[in-house]
Amino acid sequence: MSCSVLHHVEVCVKDEAILELLTHGFGFIHCARRVTHRASQWVLKSGGCVFVVTKRLDEEVVNGNGNGKEMNDGSRDGKKWNMDEERSHMNGFTREDEHWTVFCCQNSDSHAVDSVFNIALVVRNVDSVTERVRAMGGRILREPCDLANPQGKVRYAIVTSCCGNIVHTLIDKSHYNGDFLPGFEPVEHTRGNSDGNTTDTPNGYLEHTLENGHSKHSSNSEELARQHKEENEVDASQNLKLQLKGSPASPPLCTHIDHVTYVCRAGESRQLLDWYEQCFGMKRFFANGVETEADGFVLGGNIGLRLKAMEYWRCAETGLLSAPGASMQDSSLKLVIAEPLPDVSTSHVETFLRAHGGPGVQHIGLHTPTMANTVAFMAGRGVVFRKPPPVYYEEGVKLNEIEEAGHGSELSMFRDLGILLDTEADIFSEMEEQEGKKKYLMQVFTGPIFKQDTFFLEVIQRCGARGFGAGNITALAKSIILYNEQQQKLKT
Template sequence: MAVPLHRLHHVSLHVSNGQKLALDLVSKFGFNVFASTLTGESRQVAFRKGAVVFVVNEGPPLGTVGLNEGQHVIHRHATASHRVDINKERKSTSCLYDVRPHHPVDSVANVCFEVEDVERSFKVLRHLGCDFLVPPTSVEDQNGLVTYSVVKSIVGNVCHTLIDKSKYGGVFLPGFKVAEKHWDLEKEDPTCPVTHLDHITYACPRKSTQQVMQWYEKLFGLQRFFIDRNEDVDEGFVVNQEGVGLRLTAMQYRKCSKAGITLPFADKTEPDCKFVIAESLPHQGRNQVDTFLEQHGSAGIQHIGLYTKNIVSTANALAEAGVQFFSPPPAYYTEVGKQQEIEEAGHDPQVLSQHGILLDTDLHQDHSSLRERNKNKRYLLQVFTKPIFAEDTFFLELIERRGAAGFGEGNIRALWRSVQAYMENERRDSHTDGSDKSVQSAQ
């Protein structure tokens, strides 16, 4: 019996320079800082935009205070057999609700889910052979108690915090000092209306997709989500031509109606976040999935899709703030078929081209008249940022859905070429810099 997941609570990033990432999230991406804490080994800061919550983890400078000194917080293991003295716990704990991955590069390493019963989930998952990095543990403050545990996933350095907030009435989590602000009254930014996480994409080694799918299905009951109506059950959605070698397979979890929502949501029925597994195929040359695996050092989270109600406005706002996007070849917007597709969807190709916004129409629609098809056309719009870490690893995607449920399958070739061009330029610049340094050394 798998452990059902209620909803995604937050995503954790582990970085070497939290200040730089914090500045980017706030000044460029429009996130708000709303909670923070210090442990003996880590500074954790929570950022929020809509229902999207990122927790940035960074090791603090030497000499900073320990875990929540001066705050009335009780931190203990939930079961009697695992009780630990709080003073010892303060010294040994590296993060609240997480673990430090000790990964060689910056990484998105934890996806936290709410569950109904952490203790029961621990017993079920341990029986199924799951590895736990943190056993059931409770944290309490004046607003109540939260119990959590941390599970090691089958994907690289990714882990999952399972958390029960049913006995907690605070804004975020015990142990975090919440910024003085009425978050439930926060108004949506009309220029940058990001509302929730649409999907999370894993970059995985070749021939590992089935193993990952089976692990998530067995432990958490995730179900297959077909990206394309005609995709093969075993092979997934495959693009293996014109220099593109990619396999995409998607999963989704069944949402429990009893899920407690404490963070403010504009829409109480917000859709579930889906998981996409990306692996490269042989015989098509080096590509961005292989680059991620090489520079990240293992499989992991390659990108996260942020849902926006207005991608043109959001992309404009982010670009003006300094966010850089991948741009497809200019011919993408002037190709007869694509130009017509964009115009039939009611968009101006020139406007979309300003920031590299791609459009993909759902071709599997009801067989009706041409007029009805154009009227009820289902499509999505998407744009991808350049990597936000020093390495060519993690990036963000903006996605606006107009009825389409896929992930932009028709745009894969255009995106692939734009990312490949970026990586080739990066390698060329790196080689040039290296040559210049060699010349200077010789002189």
């Protein structure tokens, strides 16, 4: 498994529902797994996008007070792992099989809220980066150490960020040739449908799901979901031995993680930017022509949002490290900081802070080279995407940009799938004039991934644009507000 600056992101959950969403809906492949006394973990991959899903065992199971069956592993049945040992573990003590175990709730005795919390990074020197984090006030959850197996040696540490519950696993794999990490067992998988049906592949999916720009997937989504459920049904007592089947997506639907977006509290973005510059050598990235160094890109009114971004390129000499051969796209790490404006309680970032219980990762952008096919495929597999108000696609809003980008004939399809388009002419106009090409991006956003209204995913295709869709940020915020209003009406 190749890596870039961003090695993987880790999700801490109470149940395995997200596994079905990522494999069946987003086309990820289950490629490795790990079961310990305290957790079960699944490694899922789509191109260069790597997610680790971690399910924490219930406290009574960890303490050995349950009936034993919940452990689902006879070699560990009935053994105790008490909370004093767990706290010691978090302060530096590590069992042989618990090297990579860390939870979104950190020192809490039980799972609090599902969260994407671990942004694992490939670094040049684990020890020096760890010391910089320590000097900047970060806690060291795992001191630097080596792990070895027949494929080589990995040096790693786990440190806290200055933002909410976010942690970073720092990894040096320069002397390791294994697929993922020591302690994770590879999972065999097959690609493609057993019946050879090409209608389930993303490259051939669009013509089967769209007719004259209108979706036809609603008629077969329930049948697809039923078939997939039957394939993956297992006895409840064996759920930690679940062998997930990969999606038939080939080539991968998503090629790499484009960006990770944090939400912080009002007034904290400056400190956060400074912390990442000092610890990892990241630099400010201006995504909009009207933003300033101090204020960032501000969206007022009931949107109440301030955005700032930072980036790390593979050519930097300190801090993070990209693997040899990694492309320029997937070897740069972009972090976006979303900060609520003071006295705006209705913003979607304030909603995140309340539901999540504090700052953290709000969304992750997955890059695809085939936007329409990818979104149609995912929607046909039950992925729910937010859609902007219909006026978004009309004259005076985005119609002209969509037509100028060469997608005017696909307008009804864009509307049907909820695809947003932004030319970013304000910041990249000089580049456009020099190269004679229109630079734009397309993007679409899911609804909340977890039960709480916190984390969501973005699918993005870049066609020369390097920003984050400045003209679409307002549309995104409005769509989230609209979604929340609709949900509230359903409740009442």
